[in-house]
Amino acid sequence: MPIVRSPQNPIITPQDVNASKAGWEVIGVFNAGVAQHRDEVILLLRVAERPINDNPDVYYTPVYDAQTNRLGVRTIERGPNVDFSDVRVIRTPDKNYLTSISHFRVARSRDGILFEIDDKPAVLPSSVYESYGIEDPRITLIEGTFYITYSAISEYGICTALLSTKDFVSFRREGNVFHPDNKDVVIFPRRIGGKYYALHRPSCSHYGKPEMWIAESDDLRLWGNHRHLIGVREGEWDGGRIGAGAVPFEIEEGWLEIYHGADADNRYCLGALLLDKDEPWKVVARSALPFMEPEEAFEVEGFFGNVIFPCGVLVENRVVKMYYGASDTSVGYAEIPLDDLVAHLVRGSAEPSPTA
Template sequence: MKVSRYIGNPIIEPKDIRPYLKDYEVIGVFNAGVMRYGDEILLLLRVAERPVHRDPNVGLSPYYDVANGRMGINQLEKGVPGYDFSDARGIATPEGSLLTSLSYLRIARSKDGVHFEIDDRPALFPENQYEIYGIEDCRITQINDTYFINYSAVSNLGITTCLASTKDFAYIQREGVIFQPDSKNIVIFPQKINGKYYALHRPSSSSFGKPSMWLAESPDLLCWGNHRFLMGCRPGLWDEARIGGSCVPIKLEQGWLEIYHGADRNNRYCLGAVLLDSEQPWRVIARSTQPFLEPETDYEKEGFFGNVVFSCGALYEDGKVKIYYGAADTSMCYAEVEMSEILEQLEQV
């Protein structure tokens, strides 16, 4: 399959973002929600900042102090038994995991889709008990004149999915928690199907399964139920270890086309697709046996967490799927692929 990466990739890098927090540095800008708004393309970027390290013997974990309405930092001495600092993304402690950075959402705007101006201030920043460790990986679904933003909220209570809404991206209203811990990768369909809203989600794995994709339905976008298994991991293939929804489903004559991510046993993340029935979205019609986008370039293979391509948003225009994706949990990139190429690559289930 011919996927055209933008020659100027990455389109946004950490060096392009001025830190919002004092004495912090931006280490990642990735996994953005995407929407065309008026004559602009908007990216709702996940920006990750961490405190500037001055003592190599101390690990730092930032958090939002809800009681005092300000940032705080946990300082943990390295070498203490029971504490694991081997993963740059987090610190394992006897009491649970801590993150080494804090993420929030920030808007970037573009006329041509590849050159962006980035707002100085966050669009959504942690402010409650569910968000103390950050806000991550949003998706944007337009329904009529309202844009619904769902995102992962991280705290010591777990990872919940929250919903927010806006009509103009100037004022964003929080709607509350819509999925219980630890469900991630929520993707809301852009229209009702037979009178109901639908969403893909990925519940946390248990001792009896691997992270798989499920489908839920709702009368109002707030209360979700009738959860059903949709599809799981496939041994020996590119999505053998975990899968999850990536982009808002695209309505085609053939059905709903969902771009999803998968990882193998080596934590190599790729993008593939699945075709769902138009009227019964719990029915899988066809699925990728090979990914159409996988880590190949240096900026996709090397970074904060390498060998990762991960998307939270794409546009379908003029027969092309325009994919905005995070590379190596570090930067934002852009690629295009003909929808016909994706469909031809799918194999019936």
């Protein structure tokens, strides 16, 4: 499939963004929500930062304190009882922590490639459910309002929360809309049969696996009628976990969803789903193989390598314009012909679902 990556990739890197406070450093700018607002392309960037640390004997982990409304630093001594095997997480005998904390920053562009990035955060952690940060925004435009789903991380788990805005200047918090642990929530851009729909990814239990579900709502805040959509395929490129990537967009054949899949080695690639236009809980077609894999150096190497992860696309003149996180470090851009992406799908490739 012809995929055209921007020759200017990565189009945004940590060096392009200043830290939110003195003594901190930005280690990642990635997984951006995408929107078209007036004559600009808007990226709502996930900015990951941490305190600068010159002491090899300890680790400084950032934590938001809702009581004081301040970012604080917890000192963790390195030792045999502390697990640093995952660069994203610190596992102690008492609790797990993240090695960085994320907020959202607005970037604006006239051409979709060269972005001006705001000096200050647009949205910071602000509640006990966000003490470890806010992550991976997805933006859906519905009747003039942009609704933003995102992961709210804390010691209580991973909730999905909702923001709304009309201008990307002021934001209204709508609260937690999916309880822990749940993430990768994307909302369809219009009602279908009188209902709003969203894809989501509950965490695995003793029995289940990290797979994609669909839910419905009357008001975008209370969600129910949860149904399993598609599962992982063991031994395949999406055999470890799957989840929604970009917000679904409507084409003649139905709803097209670009999703991420990871294998047993945490290598993240991209596939697509075609969902029925009137009954989106029905899968019409699915990628048998990934249409895009981490190949470029900035996609393979980084803070957490071998990852490409889109949170948004724009579709213009039958071209899918995709902004994606690369290696949990930077933002890449690629264009894919819509007709080729549809032709890549295999009808009947999804396993039978309990909703079928």
